[in-house]
Amino acid sequence: MREDFIAYEGPEYTIEWYFDDRGKSKVQEYYEDLSPERKKKIMNLFKLLANIGEICNEEKFRNEGDQIYAFKPLPDRFFCFFFDDSKVIVTNAYEKKTMKLSPREKEKALKVKDEYIKRCKAGRYYD
Numbered sequence: 279m280r281e282d283f284i285a286y287e288g289p290e291y292t293i294e295w296y297f298d299d300r301g302k303s304k305v306q307e308y309y310e311d312l313s314p315e316r317k318k319k320i321m322n323l324f325k326l327l328a329n330i331g332e333i334c335n336e337e338k339f340r341n342e343g344d345q346i347y348a349f350k351p352l353p354d355r356f357f358c359f360f361f362d363d364s365k366v367i368v369t370n371a372y373e374k375k376t377m378k379l380s381p382r383e384k385e386k387a388l389k390v391k392d393e394y395i396k397r398c399k400a401g402r403y404y405d
Contacts, residue, residue, distance in 0.1 A: 285368060288328025296369045296390050308371045319351035327366065342379060346387045357387035367394055
């Protein structure tokens with residue numbers, strides 16, 4: 279596996295960035311463009327989940343339905359899903375500007391999840 283897939287690796291979970299079939303990761307690019315303070319906020323949540331195995335605070339991590347979850351370091355949202363009992367795949371991210379969850383962003387996460395699973399089953403994801 280390429281090292282750039284891994285955002286953080288802990289004893290409970292490995293947090294990975296999603297990469298499309300062209301080898302690009304929009305969510306990783308989003309992360310790289312954040313300020314150091316905002317990077318630290320999301321990385322602290324990644325570490326908490328990867329090391330402890332759960333984040334009990336729904337203001338920081340929440341089930342958004344359809345097996346899609348969101349890391350919620352204000353003002354950002356990072357969508358993800360669990361895969362193979364040991365991986366968390368981070369699909370997409372955006373800066374939340376309203377009180378409501380963006381249905382468009384959740385749809386992106388669902389689409390990415392389906393694509394990831396299909397590519398893994400076909401043996402075409404970790405090339």
